Amino acid sequence: MSDHISGPRALADPIADITDFYAFPSPDSPGRLVLVMNTLPMAGPTDLFSAGLLYRFRLRPLTVSVAGSTGAPFVPGEDEVVLDCVFDRPELAANLDTGGAKQHGSCLTPSGEEVTFRVNDEAGGAGGGLRVFAGVRWDPFIMDARAALATIATRKLAFTEEGSIFLDGKNVLSIVVEIDSGLLPGRGLLGVVAETLTRGELNVRIERVGRPEVKNMMLAPKDFDRVNRDLEIRDLYNMEDAFHLGESYCGAYRARLDANLAFWDGLDSRQDWPVGEDGRHPLTDLVLADYLVVDPTLPYAEQGSFLEIELAARRGEPHRTCGGRALNDDVMDALFTQLVNAGQGPTIRDGVDSATRPATTTFPYLAAANPDPPEPPEHH
Template structure:
């Protein structure tokens, strides 16, 4: 799932803007799950995580069923939550640089400390954590998308140009050994979401997962279709990736 600049609130507070959520089995270590939550599109080199937010993964076991002959998924009531909180940054030794500490709270209540930007992941039994800036993995040939909308036919060439080339975002990567962290009887199928939630006594969810980026394309097409007689756009287009 991916989306960038998903609305006015996300644009005004980019640290809460979820750009991507990934969940996949580790390609190197069987029995381990990798979760990735990307936020803060077009992040500057000085960008840091918000100390007023909780960045959260939520997992629930899922069972594939066929009720009445129709395939479906039954989601278990049990939930496993991994909360990531960040302290206010403090000056580092070098001029103009800041350090930021983070804490991951596991479903068992254990708190694991780590430092933002450390290239070597923080390791505890069954858990690996990284948080920091990374290249934005999203690809969109925005010029070709816009031309396709105007011409109402595909306008993509053999080689695309990524509108997000050179842009960064902030990433939280969590790898966990399912049996060690969640229990031997967990799985094999899990549902996963990512959230940004205000911290404090009255938490408010700001973003949940990432809305599909195609939403912006649809909004722009609807705007084009609603042009007035003079050919001017009636409404504003959606923010692109």
């Protein structure tokens, strides 16, 4: 549930729900950056993409902020590369034995060239410095979601030595884009985000994702927030521009994060993140800078790179890894450890260290879809 079902609107319209977002230098094609957007939690083996949606990747250059540990660690530049993927309405195949329906899609390159592809074709489509795949794949996200929710409900760490992936074997609709480094905005750090928007003359942002679990673990719990305890805040947050947070609801986001981040910090009965006199949590500004930070000039790395650039910037030190987020990263252990003990104590493990079917190091990277996925849970 990295970003699965991240608000009432995602629950009502799951086709537009971004479940996860990844960005990493290609281990298969040096000199390329890989972007992965997963959508539609609990996708069926024959599900297809919406012709009414715009699936968008946005990339901006970043500079390290002089604010350092006292504010947002990065300043996004104004230059932006946008990659928009759209899909045709499904066509009924002439021979129903071939799978029933087929669908084509296209991705618009920064130069205006259109790269076309067939959904579920592992070769994808290529052109204009891009390679694109779209189709049903095994959901790579790993986390003991039940234990995480129990931690919030009981106010005690509920993780066990052997955890379980919630509904292991579920599928997602995945879009994978490889982009040549020469097309990237700038030659250093990048901020990257994935979005779904309505398609047509008016593009309304429905979902946007940067880092995992910002919405479900950090913004969703209401009980600790004394300012907005009755406010479901995630749909408002989803509509925001990740690079230019609006002022209208910023106070509400900050109050929620200050309260919930303090809750996570207190789970080991000590305070590792000193709160300011105004109640501001030291991580609030970093969380609100909600985009993956990646250095595509450094080589691919699987473990230890997630959040490494952000934490190095807070300390005023140079980063050592490509950052971003790889498909096989155990990001939840890294995230929970920072939230609970600021990396100054033992690793906070959720008991799940890898996917049942890990991602590969060759395009399109994600494991093939499960032909017999578990049944979706009923929502009440």
